[in-house]
Amino acid sequence: MEEKILSIRRAAREAVSSDATNLKELDAVRVRFLGKKGELTQLLRGMNQLSAEERPKVGKLVNEARAEIESLIADKTAELKSKELADKLATESIDITLPGRHAHAGRLHPLTLTLNRVKEIFLQMGYTVEDGPEVETDYYNFEALNLPKDHPARDMQDSFYITDDILLRSQTSPVQARTMERHKNNEPIRMIAPGRVYRRDDYDASHSPMFTQVEGLVIDKGITFGDLKGTLEYFLKQMFGEKARMRLRPSFFPFTEPSAEVDVSCVMCGGHGTDCKVCRGSGWLEILGAGSVHPDVLSMSGYDPSVVSGFAFGMGIERIAMLKYGVDDLRLFYDNDVRFLNQF
Numbered sequence: 001m002e003e004k005i006l007s008i009r010r011a012a013r014e015a016v017s018s019d020a021t022n023l024k025e026l027d028a029v030r031v032r033f034l035g036k037k038g039e040l041t042q043l044l045r046g047m048n049q050l051s052a053e054e055r056p057k058v059g060k061l062v063n064e065a066r067a068e069i070e071s072l073i074a075d076k077t078a079e080l081k082s083k084e085l086a087d088k089l090a091t092e093s094i095d096i097t098l099p100g101r102h103a104h105a106g107r108l109h110p111l112t113l114t115l116n117r118v119k120e121i122f123l124q125m126g127y128t129v130e131d132g133p134e135v136e137t138d139y140y141n142f143e144a145l146n147l148p149k150d151h152p153a154r155d156m157q158d159s160f161y162i163t164d165d166i167l168l169r170s171q172t173s174p175v176q177a178r179t180m181e182r183h184k185n186n187e188p189i190r191m192i193a194p195g196r197v198y199r200r201d202d203y204d205a206s207h208s209p210m211f212t213q214v215e216g217l218v219i220d221k222g223i224t225f226g227d228l229k230g231t232l233e234y235f236l237k238q239m240f241g242e243k244a245r246m247r248l249r250p251s252f253f254p255f256t257e258p259s260a261e262v263d264v265s266c267v268m269c270g271g272h273g274t275d276c277k278v279c280r281g282s283g284w285l286e287i288l289g290a291g292s293v294h295p296d297v298l299s300m301s302g303y304d305p306s307v308v309s310g311f312a313f314g315m316g317i318e319r320i321a322m323l324k325y326g327v328d329d330l331r332l333f334y335d336n337d338v339r340f341l342n343q344f
């Protein structure tokens with residue numbers, strides 16, 4: 001019996017070390033020795049034929065044999081598993097020297113970049129950003145801005161009418177009136193309103209029937225033209241750099257009084273003008289219209305001009321983007337040629 005057990009142990013060692021080259025084969029070895037019909041189990045079955053003294057002795061030997069075989073199989077299992085993993089890693093590894101497929105990232109449009117910068121500058125000064133419809137009523141686009149029907153100044157902006165009373169807005173100024181109407185009791189306002197506007201202009205290097213404006217409106221007690229000037233000067237320096245200078249020229253808008261056109265020193269020639277194609281030798285470029293809010297505009301939208309005053313301005317974003325990026329044809333912004341757009 002002892003001899004038998006020893007030979008089973010030997011056979012098991014041999015089988016585990018050389019027969020089992022993978023986990024499946026190892027399992028077959030386990031069944032052969034430890035399974036229900038395995039060699040060791042068979043041996044235990046025959047124990048009832050042994051004498052009472054022999055039984056515990058043999059039982060102990062069988063248990064030792066079982067423990068040895070189990071631990072051999074456990075060790076071998078661990079070994080085969082790690083070998084299998086290593087094989088898997090070796091065969092399934094990724095060749096990192098293969099060049100990857102290039103993913104084309106999109107970019108922000110230069111007008112969006114410019115608009116974002118304008119917004120950033122005014123948001124830092126505590127302005128809110130307001131919105132209004134592009135299809136607008138004649139009332140907000142003109143009448144509420146002190147331009148009654150048949151007012152000659154309506155000719156300043158040749159508009160796209162849809163019906164007698166509805167048009168594509170020709171300016172972002174209607175958002176002034178809409179925002180004032182939403183605020184009551186002479187509440188202070190500090191807002192900008194970016195958006196598209198439409199005019200019946202020919203499409204050329206400096207005109208487009210659709211373009212982008214940013215409106216500004218500040219209303220509070222004691223707001224002066226000096227506040228307007230300081231605000232715009234700060235804005236222009238933020239936008240074009242510390243060297244930028246500003247010039248105001250008297251102008252006319254029905255909704256502001258007094259009104260001004262605002263020029264910035266030419267960003268191409270630095271303002272000296274000599275041989276400069278961009279400012280045509282003047283050293284200045286016009287970029288926005290502005291003024292103190294007309295008292296009638298305040299009262300039409302529910303504000304009391306004897307209590308509050310304000311200023312407003314409107315700028316063209318295409319114009320500012322052209323100056324900032326040195327673009328000489330406005331149509332480039334709308335052609336969407338990727339060779340152009342990729343440069344920003």
Ligand code: PHE
Pocket residue numbers: 170171172173215216253256289290291312313314315
């Ligand atoms: N809305 C005017 C325009 O489009 C610009 C402007 C806005 C002027 C606000 C004064 C105040 O020409």
